[in-house]
Each structure stands twice: as C-alpha cells, then as structure tokens.
Amino acid sequence: MKLLSLVKVVKDFPLGILGRERIRAVDRVSFDVYDSAIFALIGESGSGKTTIGKLILGLLKPTSGEIIFNGQNVSKLLEDPEKYYRNVQGIFQDPFSALNPVKRIGQFLERPLKIFKIPDVKKRLKEVLSEVELPFDSVEKYPHELSGGQRQRVVIARSIITRPKIILADEPTSMLDVSIKASILNLILRLRDDYSVSFIHVTHDLASAKYISDRIAVMYAGQIIEEGYARDLVDDPLHPYTKLLRSAAPDPNKSIAKIGQTGEPPDLIALPNGCAFKPRCPYASKECSSFDQMIEKDGRKVRCILYR
Amino acid sequence: MNLKEFVYFFLRNKKIITALCILGLLALVSIFGPFLTSYDPLEFASAPYQPPNRQHWLGTNTFGQDLFTQTVYGLRSSLLVGLFGGGLATIIGLIIGFLAGYRGGWFDEILMMLTNILMVIPTLALLIIIAAYLPYRGVLIQSVIIGLTAWPWTARAVRAQTLSLKTREFVDLARITATRSSKIIFQEIMPNMMSYVFMVFILQFGGAILAATGLDFIGLGPTRGISLGIMLQQATLWNAIQLGMWWWVVTPGALITLVVATLYIMNTGLDEVFNPRLREM
Numbered sequence: 001m002k003l004l005s006l007v008k009v010v011k012d013f014p015l016g017i018l019g020r021e022r023i024r025a026v027d028r029v030s031f032d033v034y035d036s037a038i039f040a041l042i043g044e045s046g047s048g049k050t051t052i053g054k055l056i057l058g059l060l061k062p063t064s065g066e067i068i069f070n071g072q073n074v075s076k077l078l079e080d081p082e083k084y085y086r087n088v089q090g091i092f093q094d095p096f097s098a099l100n101p102v103k104r105i106g107q108f109l110e111r112p113l114k115i116f117k118i119p120d121v122k123k124r125l126k127e128v129l130s131e132v133e134l135p136f137d138s139v140e141k142y143p144h145e146l147s148g149g150q151r152q153r154v155v156i157a158r159s160i161i162t163r164p165k166i167i168l169a170d171e172p173t174s175m176l177d178v179s180i181k182a183s184i185l186n187l188i189l190r191l192r193d194d195y196s197v198s199f200i201h202v203t204h205d206l207a208s209a210k211y212i213s214d215r216i217a218v219m220y221a222g223q224i225i226e227e228g229y230a231r232d233l234v235d236d237p238l239h240p241y242t243k244l245l246r247s248a249a250p251d252p253n254k255s256i257a258k259i260g261q262t263g264e265p266p267d268l269i270a271l272p273n274g275c276a277f278k279p280r281c282p283y284a285s286k287e288c289s290s291f292d293q294m295i296e297k298d299g300r301k302v303r304c305i306l307y308r
Numbered sequence: 309m310n311l312k313e314f315v316y317f318f319l320r321n322k323k324i325i326t327a328l329c330i331l332g333l334l335a336l337v338s339i340f341g342p343f344l345t346s347y348d349p350l351e352f353a354s355a356p357y358q359p360p361n362r363q364h365w366l367g368t369n370t371f372g373q374d375l376f377t378q379t380v381y382g383l384r385s386s387l388l389v390g391l392f393g394g395g396l397a398t399i400i401g402l403i404i405g406f407l408a409g410y411r412g413g414w415f416d417e418i419l420m421m422l423t424n425i426l427m428v429i430p431t432l433a434l435l436i437i438i439a440a441y442l443p444y445r446g447v448l449i450q451s452v453i454i455g456l457t458a459w460p461w462t463a464r465a466v467r468a469q470t471l472s473l474k475t476r477e478f479v480d481l482a483r484i485t486a487t488r489s490s491k492i493i494f495q496e497i498m499p500n501m502m503s504y505v506f507m508v509f510i511l512q513f514g515g516a517i518l519a520a521t522g523l524d525f526i527g528l529g530p531t532r533g534i535s536l537g538i539m540l541q542q543a544t545l546w547n548a549i550q551l552g553m554w555w556w557v558v559t560p561g562a563l564i565t566l567v568v569a570t571l572y573i574m575n576t577g578l579d580e581v582f583n584p585r586l587r588e589m
Contacts, residue, residue: 057484081486090484098477102499112485142584
C-alpha cells in the first residue's frame with residue numbers, strides 16, 4: 001500500500017537581495033513509498049535530496065506539487081502537527097548537533113513522550129533504549145559523554161518513540177566511523193522488520209543504499225534521473241550519471257585509474273536546457289538539449305534520451 | 309540542567325562564591341549603611357577638609373559633609389540603577405533578539421531596522437537630551453532612561469546567537485515533534501545561551517552603573533539625593549585632587565571599579581556552571 005507519495009514537487013529558493021532570481025533545488029520530483037519499505041534517495045551534495053527530506057518533514061513548504069501521506073495532503077495534515085509527527089519522524093545527519101548539549105539524554109527522549117501524551121514514560125524509555133541497544137543508564141548522561149554512534153542511536157530512539165509509520169533518515173551514517181555504519185544500517189533493517197516502519201534513506205553512498213533499500217531513486221540537479229529496484233539499479237545502471245556513480249565508488253578489487261575525468265557538479269543557477277547532465281555526459285548529443293522526460297521501461301524509470 | 313544540579317555547581321564554584329560575597333557585602337552596606345551613620349548625606353555635618361578619622365570614617369568634603377554617609381547612600385542608588393536599568397535593557401534586548409532571530413523574514417527586518425536606528429543615535433547625547441528635559445529626576449527614572457537606550461546591542465547579539473542555534477539539528481528535531489515555538493525558544497535555544505544571557509545582564513548591570521555615573525558626572529543625575537557619580541562630580545568641581553583630598557575621589561571611584569570587576573568575575577564563574585565542558589573536574 002502506498003504510504004507516502006510525492007507528486008511533481010518543486011522547491012525554489014529565492015536568491016539575491018530582492019529575491020528576483022531563483023534557484024530550483026527540487027524539480028518536479030515524484031515517487032511513492034510503500035508500507036514497510038526502505039526507499040533510498042541518492043545524489044551528490046546540492047542534488048536536492050536533503051531539501052526533499054525537509055519538505056516531507058514539513059520544515060520547508062513546497063513551491064508547487066503535492067506531498068501525500070496516507071491519502072491526505074501533508075500541508076493540510078500539518079495544521080495538526082501533533083498528529084502528523086506522531087506518524088512521520090526524522091533522523092538527521094549530524095548526531096553531534098542533533099542533541100542539545102545542555103540536556104541529558106533522558107530529557108531529550110521524554111519531550112516527545114510528553115507532547116504526544118504517551119503513558120508509562122519510564123517503561124517506554126527502557127523499551128526504546130533496549131531496541132537501539134543502549135544501556136538504560138544512558139538517560140543520565142549528557143551528549144558530550146557519548147560517542148558518535150551512541151548519539152545516533154539516541155536520535156534513532158527518539159524517532160521510534162512514537163511508533164511512527166515512516167522515518168526519514170537523512171544521511172544517518174555519513175558522519176560515523178565506517179565500523180559503526182553497518183551496525184546502524186542493521187538497526188534500521190531490524191526496526192523495519194520488527195515494527196513494519198518505512199524508511200526514506202537519504203544518502204550519497206550507493207553501497208549502503210543497495211545494502212538496505214528496496215528501491216532507489218538517483219537525483220541530479222534537483223531531478224530524479226533514475227529509479228528502480230535497488231539490486232537492478234546498482235548492478236545494471238541505465239543512466240550515464242548512475243553509471244558514473246557506480247564506477248566512482250572505490251572498489252578495493254579494482255584499480256581506480258580507469259575512471260578518469262568525472263566533471264564538476266552542476267551549477268544550479270545556470271542549468272543547461274534539456275538534460276542537466278549533458279555537460280558531463282560521454283554520450284551527449286545535440287538532441288539532449290531538448291529532451292526532458294521520464295521514460296519507463298520494465299518497471300524502471302530513467303530520464304535519458306538513450307532509452308527512448 | 310535541572311535546578312538541583314545548577315545549585316550544586318553554582319555553590320561549588322569559587323569565583324561565583326567570591327563574587328557573591330563581595331556583591332552581598334556591598335548590597336548589605338547599601339541597605340544597612342544608612343543605619344550606621346547619624347548624618348544625612350547632604351547635611352553639613354562638621355568641619356570641612358577632614359581626612360578619614362574616627363568620627364568621619366571616610367573624611368569630609370569641602371562643605372563638611374560626611375563622606376561615609378554619602379558613599380553608602382550613593383552605593384544604594386548606583387546598585388538600584390544597575391538592577392533596574394540593566395534588567396530592563398536585558399529583558400527588552402532578549403525579547404527583541406529572540407523574536408527577530410527565530411521568526412526571521414519581514415518581522416526580523418523591521419525589528420532590526422528599529423534596533424539599528426537606535427544604535428546609530430549616540431546614546432549619551434540622547435540621554436543628555438532626555439535627562440535635561442525632565443524637571444524632576446529620580447533614580448528610577450534614570451534607570452528607565454538607561455534601560456530604554458541600552459538594549460540594541462543586546463538584541464543584535466541575541467539575534468545572532470539565535471540565528472546560529474536555530475539551524476542546529478536539535479531545533480529541527482524539536483520542530484518535528486510538534487514542539488511549540490515558545491518552547492523551542494525558551495527550552496531549546498535559551499538554555500544554550502544561559503551563560504550568555506547572564507553575561508548580558510551582568511554587562512548591562514555594570515554598563516547601567518557606568519552610564520548613570522557618566523550622567524551624574526556631567527550634572528544630569530538625580531535632582532535630589534546623592535550617588536557615586538555625583539560625589540565624583542563634586543570632587544572634580546571643587547578641585548579635590550589639587551587640594552590633596554584623595555579620600556573624596558578614591559572611595560567612589562574604587563567602589564564603582566569594584567562593582568564592575570566583581571560582576572565580571574561572577575560572569576566567568578557562571579560560564580563554568582552552565583557549560584559542563586568548562587567545569588574544573
């Protein structure tokens with residue numbers, strides 16, 4: 001069942017003193033997230049993936065387009081934020097700034113319990129802390145007494161404390177040591193299995209996306225340029241940009257020399273006509289300047305003229 | 309941090325205890341000092357030009373007024389100006405800074421325009437004009453004048469801090485648990501700048517005392533009564549230094565310095581209480 005859908009969502013940011021110029025951070029993005037599924041959004045910095053996360057969490061308002069949760073428009077649901085946030089939660093990238101340095105972990109975790117009027121505070125705290133594999137005495141600690149991985153577990157504990165239906169995880173592992181990454185990813189998988197909660201996993205890491213996600217969408221310059229099942233997309237990428245991502249990920253078994261020039265990230269203020277990836281694309285042709293549509297092919301979507 | 313912890317670390321900090329003792333002593337002197345003397349601060353009590361002696365602990369001035377009496381009454385009005393003037397400036401500055409920083413947008417633009425306008429008007433000139441127009445000036449009116457003109461830099465600094473704190477992820481996390489804006493400001497953002505808020509109050513406290521002294525010194529102080537600034541003004545007017553009457557100048561000058569310096573030490577100590585990382589373990 002569809003849980004969360006984005007329909008042609010656009011987000012513009014004004015630029016300059018008068019705000020006449022605009023930057024299009026998210027450009028007609030549509031996708032669906034299903035019950036107890038993990039959906040990955042992949043892209044480089046500036047591709048708009050974090051902006052999508054903030055739109056879903058209601059921290060930003062879309063310029064146009066609709067975000068639909070459980071059949072209802074999110075902008076309408078946000079009129080009663082308590083109800084919406086009981087079901088939709090978030091985990092952020094930086095566990096070092098996600099915890100208020102002057103508050104104990106216990107205070108941090110109790111707040112949502114009070115706001116959402118969940119009874120049995122102590123029992124609930126015990127439950128979530130054991131779910132994220134932290135000792136109960138963590139509630140007495142200050143954030144600076146915990147390691148990065150432990151802090152991220154605290155943030156995850158807070159996000160599941162209301163038993164939400166969907167959690168947006170914005171690069172939950174990018175600030176953590178490699179050795180801790182896997183354990184956080186496994187935690188996400190286990191929470192999905194135990195509580196059938198869906199995740200939107202925002203990341204720049206193809207490998208971790210393939211590891212935990214059911215579906216992956218690749219973003220470039222604010223647009224989704226390819227979407228498909230995780231295994232298909234990573235093992236057999238269609239779009240030239242996805243291919244580039246795939247080959248740019250360091251693989252210990254291969255020499256890195258083959259990659260060569262990968263080009264510069266796009267300038268969002270002056271995007272080319274048609275396909276935004278054209279300047280970096282090895283297959284670029286004249287027609288690319290006028291091509292801008294999503295092509296569906298065997299259950300996969302790709303925004304590239306090569307598959308017309 | 310809960311109250312219990314705050315009190316615990318507060319009472320264990322030597323700087324705070326020292327500063328509190330000094331300030332407490334000064335407050336006691338200003339409250340009970342008048343009972344220790346049998347003179348009135350403006351009364352021509354005895355022979356002029358007396359250096360400190362048994363009868364006049366801090367000597368007398370050119371008119372034979374008892375300087376100890378003047379000092380304790382003056383200290384009282386100086387501390388009152390600091391408390392009311394500094395307090396008022398801090399409260400106004402905090403409210404405007406928080407609102408402008410957290411709400412942002414047009415709200416911010418308008419508030420900051422107001423703040424900037426007040427900032428470029430030379431405060432002392434403004435104070436002189438306002439003070440000169442008031443036929444009767446008491447300590448309370450002086451504090452209000454100072455409080456209403458001293459807040460702009462506090463507002464700007466608080467706004468800047470708020471702007472930086474509100475982009476932290478814990479504020480976003482609070483927002484996605486449907487926390488109300490007022491709660492985010494006062495429970496998430498403000499505790500992070502509690503030491504700053506105290507510092508602001510303490511600096512404003514000292515600043516108000518200095519501003520009042522400045523006004524007194526140029527003759528725009530309280531029309532009745534006495535203050536440390538008025539003592540200094542009179543000492544200058546009647547050539548105390550040239551006449552070798554050091555006791556007339558040193559006491560009020562040293563007291564003002566002592567108050568401001570103590571407030572600074574207090575501030576350093578509070579920083580340690582509020583920031584767990586600065587605590588000496």
